[in-house]
Amino acid sequence: MSAIVNFAPYGGKEAEVVKALEADIIFGRLPPGTRLVEDNLLARFAVTRHFIRQALAQLERMGIVVRERNKGAAVRSLAPEEVQELYAVRELLQRQAALMIPLPAGPELIDRLLAIHQEYSKHVDAGHLHGIHETNDEFHLTFFSACGNKYLVESIKHYMFLSLPVRAKTLADRHALHTSREHHRMMIELLRGRDSWVLAQLCVDHIQPSKTDYLARVGAATHGATEPTSARRATQGLIGPTS
Numbered sequence: 001m002s003a004i005v006n007f008a009p010y011g012g013k014e015a016e017v018v019k020a021l022e023a024d025i026i027f028g029r030l031p032p033g034t035r036l037v038e039d040n041l042l043a044r045f046a047v048t049r050h051f052i053r054q055a056l057a058q059l060e061r062m063g064i065v066v067r068e069r070n071k072g073a074a075v076r077s078l079a080p081e082e083v084q085e086l087y088a089v090r091e092l093l094q095r096q097a098a099l100m101i102p103l104p105a106g107p108e109l110i111d112r113l114l115a116i117h118q119e120y121s122k123h124v125d126a127g128h129l130h131g132i133h134e135t136n137d138e139f140h141l142t143f144f145s146a147c148g149n150k151y152l153v154e155s156i157k158h159y160m161f162l163s164l165p166v167r168a169k170t171l172a173d174r175h176a177l178h179t180s181r182e183h184h185r186m187m188i189e190l191l192r193g194r195d196s197w198v199l200a201q202l203c204v205d206h207i208q209p210s211k212t213d214y215l216a217r218v219g220a221a222t223h224g225a226t227e228p229t230s231a232r233r234a235t236q237g238l239i240g241p242t243s
Contacts (some may be wrong), residue, residue, distance in 0.1 A: 013047045017055035020045070025064055025075050026168045027129050032077035036065065063162035078165055080218050086166070087211045090159045091204045097156060098200035100147035105191035109146050113188050116142060120184065124177045132171050139184055146191075163207075166214040176209055 021041075024030040041052045056073045059065035067073045078086070116139045123131030137160060144156050170176040183206045190199040 013051045014054045017045050018058050026133055026164055028168050030075050032075050032165050034075045036073040064164050080215055083166055086163055090207055093156045094203045095200045097144045097147040097152050098203045099196050103194045103196055117184050124181055129171055167210045170210045
């Protein structure tokens, strides 16, 4: 099995800002389109403007923030066609990686995934959103690392980050989390067998609920649904990010 992916490529004060803003985006406190005003961030974080700009640059590289000249930074907003294209790439990458995992998998991988799955389940039962997000991503990146191609795994990781605005809401949905946990259990069981095609299809099916939910919400908004006042004001940049 290849080495475990490094889940924290940045460090220090910049990391604190990145992780805080990433969490706000993931858990919906900063909806898509929200402006990230440097002065507001300086008031929130005890860092220099340099660290704020470095953090925004890191979030831009991750694909969850966009920066435009004379407009500043904002949480990335995905149109329905972008979501469809993004998930088409995720499906291709994850199917191929799953097909490349040697089956049956070795006990080291199985034991590692079981340990992560147990930790993930604890966070799900406790409703701990940070833990759910972190252990979910750790599970998938550990799983796909078994394909043995680090460039393929890095691509999967990149598109996982790009899809954060899409995946965010399902992290707090009890039904979606129950389905996710069952899929994780099934993935581990399939690693014990020899049917790569069934495993690969499960990896594709696993990412569909978040896409379907996001597209349904975008469709509802397009057909006249209104955002709560606080969300609408945040999108217009009238309120600052919350901690």
